[in-house]
Amino acid sequence: MKTSLLSVVVIAVIAVASVGMLIAGGYLDGGSAVNIVDMSGRTVHLNHTVNRVVILESYWTEIACALGAEDKIVGIGSYVTPSVFVPDSVKSKDVVGNIFSGVNIETVLALDPDLVIMDYGYGKAAETVQALEGAGIPVITLYAKSFDDIINATMIIGQALGASESAQSLAGYMSSLHSQLLSNASSIPTEERPRVLICNLDVWKEGQIYAYSNTSWGNVVVDVGGINVAHERFGGMQWVKVNVEQVLLWDPDIIVIIGRTQPILSSQMDSMDDPIWHSLRAVKEGRVYPVLSGSYDRESYLDWTPRMVVGELQLASCIHPAHFASLNWTSAWDWLISNYYGYLQG
Known part of the structure; x- marks a missing residue:
């Protein structure tokens, strides 16, 4: 209920x-x-x-x-x-x-x-x-x-x-x-919880990625009803550098790419043109989502601030859009702007 x-x-x-x-x-x-x-x-x-x-x-x-x-x-x-x-x-x-x-x-x-x-x-x-x-x-x-x-x-x-x-x-x-x-996520059956890789590709030139495990970003995946594949494998470690072979073994349903600016995100998405990514389920099904983090862009919400709740809702809309349709992340940000971030409107 x-x-x-x-x-x-x-x-x-x-x-x-x-x-x-x-x-x-x-x-x-x-x-x-x-x-x-x-x-x-x-x-x-x-x-x-x-x-x-x-x-x-x-x-x-x-x-x-x-x-x-x-x-x-x-x-x-x-x-x-x-x-x-x-x-x-x-x-x-x-x-x-x-x-x-x-x-x-x-x-x-x-x-x-x-x-x-x-x-x-x-x-x-x-x-x-x-x-x-x-x-x-x-x-x-x-x-x-x-x-x-x-x-x-x-x-x-x-x-x-x-x-x-x-x-x-x-x-x-x-x-x-x-x-x-959390209440909405608790109603999602186990078999409907997608396996999610949340990562950045800063070290892709080395044939590796950084996967977020037991971090604030990584834990959001679990909170919104996903399975964090890095956390399954590495547990309490915060973030881990993994090679492409591990990514292929995971073969996640969804990939979330994290970057601090739009140019960084664009560059990371370009990295996924490498043919090695094309065999992954998430890529084949078009379930790769670029998401901003930090404080360098006005469209960034994942950060250790009140914006984090907006970022959670944003990720929820990517991972389980049907289950979170009633929770509008843009409305949440508008409320924060009106009540606490008024200085940004000047």
């Missing part, structure tokens, strides 16, 4: 409210102090209201802006400036580097931030956190492998920047759509 959308919304809002209370650590939003457990499990103590924040990644910056906290951003990472979902007023802030090539700690200190928000788990993240905290600057670390992680990150950013009410409302909307999507 399908759950009504109203029931889903109520359940989602209650769940998000519970997450918010856990994140707050017992302190009220807007109070003089707050304890926040970030996504690497660290307890971060903020002893006063955050008025100045440095954010290193484009997706966390985008969430802060969507929550109305753009005026608190005083510095950004170098990968924020190319984002088309961040206002120009924020992209003009001082750039402090990134956790791949390194963060200029002196530049960060000169900005006198109350908080730094950044990724963890790769690059120079660990040494950056150590240096910043050694200088007395609190650091919140975030990362996303799933839709729930994006919800959690939204709540954490809202709590840290004094925008909990806005974050709870936004997360409630995202969760309601996600829950409806």
Whole structure:
């Protein structure tokens, strides 16, 4: 039996409210102090209201802006400036580097931030956190492998920047759509679930591809009623480089090609003119779908931001159009624009 959308919304809002209370650590939003457990499990103590924040990644910056906290951003990472979902007023802030090539700690200190928000788990993240905290600057670390992680990150950013009410409302909307999507997918019989390869062809010149397994993109395939062939084979690995022989063995029903810009996607689709692809079921049946990800194109929705719920619906319409006809991804994006991304309409 399908759950009504109203029931889903109520359940989602209650769940998000519970997450918010856990994140707050017992302190009220807007109070003089707050304890926040970030996504690497660290307890971060903020002893006063955050008025100045440095954010290193484009997706966390985008969430802060969507929550109305753009005026608190005083510095950004170098990968924020190319984002088309961040206002120009924020992209003009001082750039402090990134956790791949390194963060200029002196530049960060000169900005006198109350908080730094950044990724963890790769690059120079660990040494950056150590240096910043050694200088007395609190650091919140975030990362996303799933839709729930994006919800959690939204709540954490809202709590840290004094925008909990806005974050709870936004997360409630995202969760309601996600829950409806899961409800629809649960009714799809096992025998009707297609085997899906979601990948990019950045290394096709080497005769290989990157397949998304246990990543936010890869997990969307499962959420919308597909079988992620890479996850079946490689389990908990996030993304894997596989050769063409493995792709031929999989012979997926559907192939989703991921790229960050239209030119990249066009180039990757051109790569599929190689005759080796022509024997695949997905190619023969015309079920190869190019999908944008990241923040470089206004038609990109797969990212660690509120746009992710739109990207989920977009993928659902490719993988199971009949089961998700009632969930319109363009309407979802229009709602987000009207309610949280109004700065893009200027």
